[in-house]
Amino acid sequence: MKANLLESRPTSLPRFFAETVFWFLLLVVVWMPISPWTSYPAGWLTHFALEEGARQWVRKVHRTPQLIEADTNIRVAVGGKDARMGHAELVVDADPSRYGYGLPLFLALLIAARTRRLVVRAVAGYVLLIFPQAFATTMVLLRDMVAYGSGANNMGVAQWQLEAIAFGYQIGTLLLPALAPIVLWLWFDRAFLAALVIDGWLRKQSMSQTLPGSPASTDTLKGQRRREYRSSG
Amino acid sequence: MGRFLSVFVALLALLFAIELTQPVQRFVVLPWTSGLARLCVWLVTLFDADVASAGKVLWNPSTGFGVSIEPGCNGVEACIVLFAALFAYPASWKSRAWGFAIGFLAVQALNVVRIISLFYLGQWNATAFSLFHEYVWQVLIMIDVLVVWLLWLRANAGHGRAGASAT
Numbered sequence: 001m002k003a004n005l006l007e008s009r010p011t012s013l014p015r016f017f018a019e020t021v022f023w024f025l026l027l028v029v030v031w032m033p034i035s036p037w038t039s040y041p042a043g044w045l046t047h048f049a050l051e052e053g054a055r056q057w058v059r060k061v062h063r064t065p066q067l068i069e070a071d072t073n074i075r076v077a078v079g080g081k082d083a084r085m086g087h088a089e090l091v092v093d094a095d096p097s098r099y100g101y102g103l104p105l106f107l108a109l110l111i112a113a114r115t116r117r118l119v120v121r122a123v124a125g126y127v128l129l130i131f132p133q134a135f136a137t138t139m140v141l142l143r144d145m146v147a148y149g150s151g152a153n154n155m156g157v158a159q160w161q162l163e164a165i166a167f168g169y170q171i172g173t174l175l176l177p178a179l180a181p182i183v184l185w186l187w188f189d190r191a192f193l194a195a196l197v198i199d200g201w202l203r204k205q206s207m208s209q210t211l212p213g214s215p216a217s218t219d220t221l222k223g224q225r226r227r228e229y230r231s232s233g
Numbered sequence: 234m235g236r237f238l239s240v241f242v243a244l245l246a247l248l249f250a251i252e253l254t255q256p257v258q259r260f261v262v263l264p265w266t267s268g269l270a271r272l273c274v275w276l277v278t279l280f281d282a283d284v285a286s287a288g289k290v291l292w293n294p295s296t297g298f299g300v301s302i303e304p305g306c307n308g309v310e311a312c313i314v315l316f317a318a319l320f321a322y323p324a325s326w327k328s329r330a331w332g333f334a335i336g337f338l339a340v341q342a343l344n345v346v347r348i349i350s351l352f353y354l355g356q357w358n359a360t361a362f363s364l365f366h367e368y369v370w371q372v373l374i375m376i377d378v379l380v381v382w383l384l385w386l387r388a389n390a391g392h393g394r395a396g397a398s399a400t
Contacts, residue, residue, distance in 0.1 A: 017380055021373065028368055101368040171249060174305040178375035179314060190234055196383060200390030
């Protein structure tokens with residue numbers, strides 16, 4: 001282990017979480033004005049996914065940093081119950097940055113955990129988080145096509161495909177934006193988890209050794225913990 | 234770690250699919266969400282009489298402002314994530330059950346704070362409401378899940394292959 005984790009890591013879990021929340025609140029304020037640009041690659045990926053994956057519905061995709069708009073060939077009724085009811089083609093839009101708040105959370109976790117090679121991991125995390133963000137944006141647009149379109153029969157999709165879109169929409173919008181950065185951070189910083197487990201194990205050892213009749217040597221335990229931390233990185 | 238992530242993702246997908254089925258929505262999620270709205274009203278009326286609930290909507294009869302507790306705001310998804318994380322990790326069933334019971338309370342308690350805070354934020358400032366509704370609270374609830382899971386992980390260190398799996 002190159003660095004002593006006891007010195008560089010946050011000393012307690014409550015402190016780690018407090019720092020995570022602090023950094024997240026700070027970073028989300030910084031991120032909001034620039035989010036249209038940090039989300040641009042996700043918009044590009046959504047554009048590609050729609051044009052390649054939903055070709056039967058999508059005529060053209062327009063993209064700006066703040067908005068992705070898809071012109072579809074899905075015909076929707078206009079005029080309600082009016083006898084002279086006409087038809088129009090559906091246009092759906094979504095803002096990719098709406099699902100990009102995982103980036104400030106990911107950076108907050110990296111900073112609060114004092115992750116080594118922070119810049120490299122931050123850049124790698126940013127690139128990887130583009131995928132769940134693009135997935136969420138794509139699913140929002142597909143859900144809107146299905147919801148505002150003329151239904152499954154008219155759109156030529158089976159019931160199971162509708163269910164898959166609903167499932168993907170829920171996963172993409174409710175889970176992935178906040179969960180993906182946490183999973184990614186846990187993967188990138190496995191040493192943090194290992195140190196945590198070792199810390200818990202040492203606490204138990206310490207408690208069992210301080211039972212009456214078996215006085216523990218605090219210095220010995222500290223030395224043991226330091227060695228374990230060193231070997232865990 | 235690889236095994237944990239595989240089981241975690243599989244459990245998450247399975248539980249999420251179950252949650253979206255009509256019977257579970259009708260008999261579990263909607264009653265739960267309505268109960269949550271009533272609990273929030275009861276708590277708010279302890280210090281503010283100007284609040285009412287109708288189904289899953291918490292509203293102020295004087296101003297007409299209301300918040301509807303939609304999927305993602307009822308804490309069910311966060312509890313699913315917690316459940317999957319606890320049950321994907323090697324530990325005893327008893328320890329997992331305790332972890333989930335305590336975690337469920339922790340997540341739902343924070344979620345009640347989220348709903349009540351959004352109810353007041355919305356009446357105060359639309360921009361602040363959007364910021365907290367769309368970004369801040371989503372993340373805080375997920376951090377709450379992480380807090381419970383990491384504390385549980387530390388408390389369970391030394392059980393089974395926990396130490397080995399984390400490295």
